[in-house]
Amino acid sequence: MGSEEWISGDVGVGVAKEHEDKLHQIVAESRRARELRDLGYREQALKMYPPICGRCGREFTRKNMQELTVHHRDHNHDNNPVDGSNWELLCMYCHDNEHQRQIEAQRGNTGTGGGKGTSATFNPFADLKSMLDGKQKKD
Numbered sequence: 001m002g003s004e005e006w007i008s009g010d011v012g013v014g015v016a017k018e019h020e021d022k023l024h025q026i027v028a029e030s031r032r033a034r035e036l037r038d039l040g041y042r043e044q045a046l047k048m049y050p051p052i053c054g055r056c057g058r059e060f061t062r063k064n065m066q067e068l069t070v071h072h073r074d075h076n077h078d079n080n081p082v083d084g085s086n087w088e089l090l091c092m093y094c095h096d097n098e099h100q101r102q103i104e105a106q107r108g109n110t111g112t113g114g115g116k117g118t119s120a121t122f123n124p125f126a127d128l129k130s131m132l133d134g135k136q137k138k139d
Contacts, residue, residue: 041080045070045087055094069095075102 051060051068060068071090072079079086090098 041087042070044080044082045084045089048084049087049089052089053091053094054088055090055098058091060091067092071095071098075099 046065046068051065052058053060053068054071068089069092071088073086073088076086
């Protein structure tokens with residue numbers, strides 16, 4: 001059927017063919033996009049590991065999977081080995097906590113009291129014994 005015949009022929013058939021071609025194009029683009037996503041480290045990690053936070057143990061379903069993140073153990077987002085040895089799945093709360101801990105460690109605040117970071121020096125109970133001793137002597 002030539003283009004002149006198609007124009008003068010059944011218009012419904014031409015429209016159906018056009019929709020079918022567009023559908024094939026959409027499906028092909030969707031498949032390509034999925035293949036590109038599968039190359040990403042998040043999708044690889046989600047296939048490798050169970051959907052559970054590695055810190056708090058919270059389990060995830062399809063409904064809340066967007067709250068599960070991939071954490072790079074060495075904090076290098078370019079280090080993505082195929083075996084997934086640099087990844088761990090963390091919920092967004094544990095992931096934020098992990099990165100905050102890294103920031104604090106870089107600043108020297110270890111949180112254990114043994115670091116070189118700044119710590120509080122005020123002790124509200126420093127003179128408590130002497131205050132209590134003085135009060136007992138007055139009684």
